[in-house]
Structure formats: structure tokens, C-alpha cells
Amino acid sequence: xIVCVCHRVSDRDIAIAASSGCPSFxxxxxxxxxxxxxxxxxxxxxxxxxxxxxxxxxRAHGGPVPVAMLMPV
Numbered sequence: 796x797i798v799c800v801c802h803r804v805s806d807r808d809i810a811i812a813a814s815s816g817c818p819s820f821x822x823x824x825x826x827x828x829x830x831x832x833x834x835x836x837x838x839x840x841x842x843x844x845x846x847x848x849x850x851x852x853x854r855a856h857g858g859p860v861p862v863a864m865l866m867p868v
Contacts, residue, residue, distance in 0.1 A: 798840050801832035806843045813847035820844050 796806050804827050817823050820841050824830055830837040 798843060799827075799829040799832075799836040801836075802828045804829040804836075804840070809840060809843045810847040810850075813844050814851040817844075 798804055798806050798809060808827055812823055812826055823844055829840045
């Protein structure tokens with residue numbers, strides 16, 4: 796699915812960046828330019844990025860991410 800129409804960034808593009816170690820949403824914006832034009836996709840792009848980071852963390856640890864890691868501090 797295309798998340799950012801302005802720059803043709805898909806949910807797959809975001810997931811690949813997140814699983815490749817992109818450290819923050821701001822870094823994702825620098826790399827893919829997602830949510831840097833009209834901004835309409837910002838919430839969706841951020842959600843896809845965070846979900847991809849959580850899924851990537853579960854794979855890296857060989858199982859589910861502990862609930863404590865999912866809770867905001």
C-alpha cells in the first residue's frame with residue numbers, strides 16, 4: 796500500500812527501512828522523504844514505522860517482544 800503519495804513511499808519501503816536499523820522516524824523522513832511534503836501521511840507512516848520496529852524486534856530476539864518494551868515511558 797502506498798503510504799506517502801507525494802513521494803511514492805509504500806508500507807513495504809518503511810518496513811524495510813525499519814528492519815534495516817533505521818533508528819527514528821526523523822531518520823526515516825531523511826532517508827525516504829516520507830511525510831515531508833503535505834504531511835497528510837504522517838500519522839499512518841509513523842504507525843507503520845513503529846509496528847515494523849516492534850515486529851523486527853520480535854524477530855531479532857527470536858520471539859515476542861516483552862510487554863514492558865511496548866509501554867511508553
